[in-house]
Amino acid sequence: MLLPRLVLARLVLVGAILVAISAEAVDATNTTSEVAQNSEAAVVVEVTGLLDPVMADLIENTISEANRSDVLLLAFRVDSTQAVVSDEVLEQLADNIANASVPIAVWVGPNGARLEGKVAQVFGVAKAIGIAPGTRVGNLGPELKNAAQHPVAWQHQELLRNESLGWRELIASEVIACETLSLDNLRTRYLQAGLSFDANAIRVPSREEQCVAPLIGDFLVDLDHLGFASKVIAVDGEPRLEPITQVEFRGLSLAHQLFHTVASPPIAYILLTLGMGLMLFEFYTAGIGVAGVVGTLLFVLAGYGLAVLPFNAWALGLLAASMVAFGIDIQTSVPRFWTGAGLAMFGTGTWWLYDGVSMSWIPMVVMTGAVAVAMMSGMPSMVRTRFSTPTIGRSWMIGELGEVVEDVSPDGIVQIRGALWRARVNRATPVESGEQVKVVEIDGLWLQVEPTQGAARDYRERHR
Numbered sequence: 123m124l125l126p127r128l129v130l131a132r133l134v135l136v137g138a139i140l141v142a143i144s145a146e147a148v149d150a151t152n153t154t155s156e157v158a159q160n161s162e163a164a165v166v167v168e169v170t171g172l173l174d175p176v177m178a179d180l181i182e183n184t185i186s187e188a189n190r191s192d193v194l195l196l197a198f199r200v201d202s203t204q205a206v207v208s209d210e211v212l213e214q215l216a217d218n219i220a221n222a223s224v225p226i227a228v229w230v231g232p233n234g235a236r237l238e239g240k241v242a243q244v245f246g247v248a249k250a251i252g253i254a255p256g257t258r259v260g261n262l263g264p265e266l267k268n269a270a271q272h273p274v275a276w277q278h279q280e281l282l283r284n285e286s287l288g289w290r291e292l293i294a295s296e297v298i299a300c301e302t303l304s305l306d307n308l309r310t311r312y313l314q315a316g317l318s319f320d321a322n323a324i325r326v327p328s329r330e331e332q333c334v335a336p337l338i339g340d341f342l343v344d345l346d347h348l349g350f351a352s353k354v355i356a357v358d359g360e361p362r363l364e365p366i367t368q369v370e371f372r373g374l375s376l377a378h379q380l381f382h383t384v385a386s387p388p389i390a391y392i393l394l395t396l397g398m399g400l401m402l403f404e405f406y407t408a409g410i411g412v413a414g415v416v417g418t419l420l421f422v423l424a425g426y427g428l429a430v431l432p433f434n435a436w437a438l439g440l441l442a443a444s445m446v447a448f449g450i451d452i453q454t455s456v457p458r459f460w461t462g463a464g465l466a467m468f469g470t471g472t473w474w475l476y477d478g479v480s481m482s483w484i485p486m487v488v489m490t491g492a493v494a495v496a497m498m499s500g501m502p503s504m505v506r507t508r509f510s511t512p513t514i515g516r517s518w519m520i521g522e523l524g525e526v527v528e529d530v531s532p533d534g535i536v537q538i539r540g541a542l543w544r545a546r547v548n549r550a551t552p553v554e555s556g557e558q559v560k561v562v563e564i565d566g567l568w569l570q571v572e573p574t575q576g577a578a579r580d581y582r583e584r585h586r
Contacts, residue, residue, distance in 0.1 A: 164195040164197060164342060164367050164368070165184070165188060165193050165197070166372065167184050167196070167373065168371070169181065169198050170201045171383075171386055172202065172479070173202050173241050174205075174382060175211075175430060177374075177382060178207050180373075180374055180378065181198070182214075182218060184372060185219065185222050185224075189222055195342075195350050196222070196226045197342060198248070199229050199231060200228055200229070200235070201230070201232075201235035202237065203237070204239055204241065204480075205241050205244075206430055206479065209240070212243070213266050213268035214268075215244050216247050216269035219244065219245065219248055220247040220273075225250075226249055227249055227345055228245045228250070228251045228275070229252045229338050230253045230254065230259060231257060231335070231338060232337075234256045234257065235256075235257045238258070238259065238260060238262075239262065240263060240266060242259060242260070243262050243265070244266070244269060246275060246276060248275050249348060250345060250347075250348060251275040251276055252298070252341035253292060253298055255334055255336055258287065259276075259286065259287060259297070260283075261284065261285065263284075276298055278295060278296065281297055294330075298333060300332065300333035303326065309321070315355055315361040315362075317356050317360075317361060342367075343365055349367075350365070351366040352364060384426055385427045386427070387481040388481050390424050393421075394420075394421065395441075395489045395493065396420050397419075397422075399445075399496065400414070401413075401418065402449060403417070403504075404417060406449075406453075431476060432477045432479060433475055433477060434475060436474075437472075437474040438471065440468070440471030441471035441472070444465070446464075447464030448464040451464075451497075452501045452502060453505075456543075457497065464497065465493070465494055468493055503567070517564065519538060519569065520561055522539070524558070524559055525556065525558060526554065526555050526557050526559055527542060527555060529553070529554050529555055530571065531549075531553070531554075532547050536559055536569065536571060538569075545571045546568050547572060551572065551573055558573070558574045560573075560574055
């Protein structure tokens with residue numbers, strides 16, 4: 123029955139991949155047709171995380187479709203600080219943004235979002251840039267040649283070259299271009315909303331309040347110079363801009379979102395660790411292959427992520443070697459030298475895995491701790507339990523002679539036919555390391571042993 127189940131599991135896996143690819147194709151077709159059908163709409167596209175090949179394709183394809191369908195306005199909601207594509211790809215994206223026939227605007231948000239590094243240089247060539255409270259922009263780094271040839275939406279770019287500025291600093295230093303309302307402008311809005319205007323009772327919002335956009339809708343309604351239409355209405359006794367132009371949101375398809383997520387440093391690392399761990403687990407369980415199939419799938423996804431991300435090959439080799447070291451001690455069911463060596467290699471490989479992209483310490487600590495628990499306790503216990511079941515029993519060990527590795531008084535470790543086992547002995551007859559013992563009983567995961575000479579029986583155990 124083992125072979126049919128393995129075949130079925132593999133067929134299910136292949137089928138799931140084909141379904142995901144089909145869904146992606148359908149989703150991409152629907153997205154294209156929707157963009158083409160809504161030529162009077164403003165399209166908003168979300169760009170978050172690393173700028174990887176998947177995200178680069180989304181940006182390029184969205185601009186291309188917008189150009190062909192005469193979309194009124196294209197806006198990107200950006201929260202990204204690093205790119206893992208080549209400079210040539212980034213320069214091409216900057217050219218596409220700067221030369222697009224449709225006006226392109228960028229909003230850095232929501233609260234806490236950041237736009238930094240070469241990604242900031244790419245989106246800096248847009249026609250307009252807005253920011254949400256709590257955001258940061260800067261650390262542009264070395265210039266991208268093509269991007270440097272285009273005009274940028276912000277001012278005083280030299281302030282952003284080697285430093286990241288917070289939203290208040292961006293407004294105060296006038297890096298973010300912003301047209302503020304005067305008292306006359308405010309009076310006009312009140313009249314358009316049908317409200318009475320009292321110059322003595324109404325306060326003109328500060329420049330900081332006017333130049334920040336908490337929501338992307340607040341950013342869009344101020345883009346009348348790029349063709350976005352809005353009207354003034356009264357809300358709670360104050361004038362507010364209400365959009366007239368239809369706004370549509372675009373994003374990655376389900377399959378693309380999967381690959382974009384997998385290509386993030388912590389996810390790729392977690393999938394790699396889980397994949398190797400499950401394959402090691404499958405090797406010692408003598409099961410039907412479910413853990414192995416799942417582990418292989420996770421390993422393949424991790425492989426895609428590592429193919430996108432910059433990594434150190436020697437650190438990846440250490441992670442793989444650590445699993446081999448763990449396997450040596452798992453085979454004996456007792457964690458010893460090789461478990462410690464494996465943990466050292468795993469920790470070192472984890473710390474130095476990536477080159478050029480950062481990973482939070484949280485997944486590193488969590489996964490290293492989980493691996494330590496699994497390899498020092500979980501896997502040895504699993505092996506002892508698995509091979510002490512009625513299916514794969516240990517009754518053959520009764521009567522076997524072994525050597526004491528660690529003093530058994532009353533608990534310790536003995537070696538039987540080259541394998542290490544936890545053992546107990548009668549309290550009245552403890553045995554020291556190097557002495558010979560005989561297995562007299564199997565008690566769950568423990569072997570009950572006695573010295574080959576001078577064995578005794580505790581009166582408290584006569585009920586046995």
